[in-house]
Amino acid sequence: MMEKTLVILKPCTLQRGLIGEVISRFEQKGLILAGMKMAWLSDEVLSEHYTHQKDKPFFQRLKDSMNTTPVVICCWKGVDAVSVVRTMIGATNGRNALPGTIRGDYSVSVQENIVHASDSIETATVELKRFFNDDELFSYDPVLLSNLYANDEI
Numbered sequence: 001m002m003e004k005t006l007v008i009l010k011p012c013t014l015q016r017g018l019i020g021e022v023i024s025r026f027e028q029k030g031l032i033l034a035g036m037k038m039a040w041l042s043d044e045v046l047s048e049h050y051t052h053q054k055d056k057p058f059f060q061r062l063k064d065s066m067n068t069t070p071v072v073i074c075c076w077k078g079v080d081a082v083s084v085v086r087t088m089i090g091a092t093n094g095r096n097a098l099p100g101t102i103r104g105d106y107s108v109s110v111q112e113n114i115v116h117a118s119d120s121i122e123t124a125t126v127e128l129k130r131f132f133n134d135d136e137l138f139s140y141d142p143v144l145l146s147n148l149y150a151n152d153e154i
């Protein structure tokens with residue numbers, strides 16, 4: 001199924017000059033860029049975004065790290081995009097993430113792990129609403145669609 005998923009390029013990625021590298025990985029895979037912006041996330045938004053971690057000892061430190069700089073927020077589209085992106089980013093802890101994955105190639109940390117990506121279709125829907133207004137997500141004809149997918153895949 002054609003899906004949209006949310007990716008946040010974290011402050012560590014901005015500071016290390018890896019924004020272009022990471023965006024290139026998704027582009028080269030064949031994912032379709034449906035939205036992109038820069039934003040400085042507030043503690044309130046981060047509390048909502050990381051609510052599943054609110055009882056963890058690292059919760060405040062994680063939020064603080066996420067608002068040391070602005071972040072780059074993307075919406076990527078594709079068949080099974082949610083699971084494709086999760087597979088591409090690798091395990092949460094960069095030290096365990098396999099080489100070839102984004103975290104495996106660029107991170108040695110569990111917290112400073114380059115990207116956030118939605119972990120399910122339901123989460124993606126909620127997270128895209130959290131970070132994008134309707135008019136900030138774009139639908140257009142990717143000219144190479146027939147080179148990315150067979151007819152029966154889309």
Ligand code: IDP
Nearest residue numbers: 053058062091092110111112113115116117119
């Ligand atoms: P995910 O980003 O792979 O989906 P989650 O379990 O949803 O992982 O955790 C959200 C974020 O919280 C991680 O990306 C990471 O930055 C941070 N995090 C998770 N576990 C730890 C930890 O044990 N220590 C510090 N930060 C953590």
Ligand code: MG
Nearest residue numbers: 116117118119
């Ligand atoms: Mg998660």
